[in-house]
Amino acid sequence: xxxxxxxxxxxxxxxxxxxxxxxxxxxxxxxxxxxxxxxxxxxxxxxxxxxxxxxxxxxxxxxxxxxxxxxxxxxxxxxxxxxxxxxxxxxxxxxxxxxxxxxxxxxxxxxxxxxxxxxxxxxxxxxxxxxxxxxxxxxxxxxxxxxxxxx
Numbered sequence: 001x002x003x004x005x006x007x008x009x010x011x012x013x014x015x016x017x018x019x020x021x022x023x024x025x026x027x028x029x030x031x032x033x034x035x036x037x038x039x040x041x042x043x044x045x046x047x048x049x050x051x052x053x054x055x056x057x058x059x060x061x062x063x064x065x066x067x068x069x070x071x072x073x074x075x076x077x078x079x080x081x082x083x084x085x086x087x088x089x090x091x092x093x094x095x096x097x098x099x100x101x102x103x104x105x106x107x108x109x110x111x112x113x114x115x116x117x118x119x120x121x122x123x124x125x126x127x128x129x130x131x132x133x134x135x136x137x138x139x140x141x142x143x144x145x146x147x148x149x150x151x
Contacts, residue, residue, distance in 0.1 A: 012139040013062050015132065026141055028148045035097040035147040037140075045140060046123065047147060050095040051104065052077035056124030059117065060147055062138065064128030067106040070118040073125055074108060094131065096149070105130045 010026040013019075028034055037060070038046040045060045051069060054076035069077070079089040091104040107130075117123040132138050139148040 007142050010139055010141045010143075012137055013132070014137045016136050026139055026148070028139070029150060031151070033097055033099045033149045034141075035149065037145050037147050039142065039145060040121075042121075044121070044123070045147065047096060047127070049127075051125075052079065052092040052094075057122065059123055059126045060132075060138075060140075061126050061128050062132060064126055065130070066112075066128045067104065067126065067130045068109075068112040068114045068128075069106055069125035070114040070123075071110065072118065073114075079106075079108070094127075096147075099149075101131070101134070 006022055009022045009024060012021045012023065012026070014021070035047050038057075040046060046057050047060055048055070048057055050056075051073060054073045056069070056073050077091050079091045087108065088105055089108040091106060093100050093102045094104045095101070106125075114125050117126070135149050135151055137148075137150040139150070140146075141148060
């Protein structure tokens with residue numbers, strides 16, 4: 001599947017129920033964070049954000065298990081290790097659309113594709129399930145160009 005299939009819909013991933021739904025319209029519940037997105041012709045959904053003070057542009061990837069950052073972002077953030085060197089680390093926070101989310105787990109390795117994304121597309125990292133699964137639901141409002149995060 002791709003955006004040609006669901007580009008005029010709202011795609012919702014319910015992490016609690018482990019379901020995916022498509023809808024023609026969607027009204028976010030009160031308290032949801034509606035993050036503006038940039039829809040790229042090459043298929044990426046991009047958001048602007050801050051990781052422990054380091055600003056960047058990130059791909060939101062529901063199919064990605066991990067969250068990764070390019071070396072330029074990793075060098076700017078303070079984090080704590082939660083395992084072996086080159087493994088999982090925890091950044092203090094990520095901020096999207098003015099909303100702060102504490103304790104962001106990410107994979108810290110030079111063997112990730114994050115630096116390739118940076119050099120090829122100017123993208124600073126990938127936000128995957130290690131971040132998205134903290135929400136009840138993440139909805140991609142393609143017509144409205146928004147990512148809606150519901151806690």
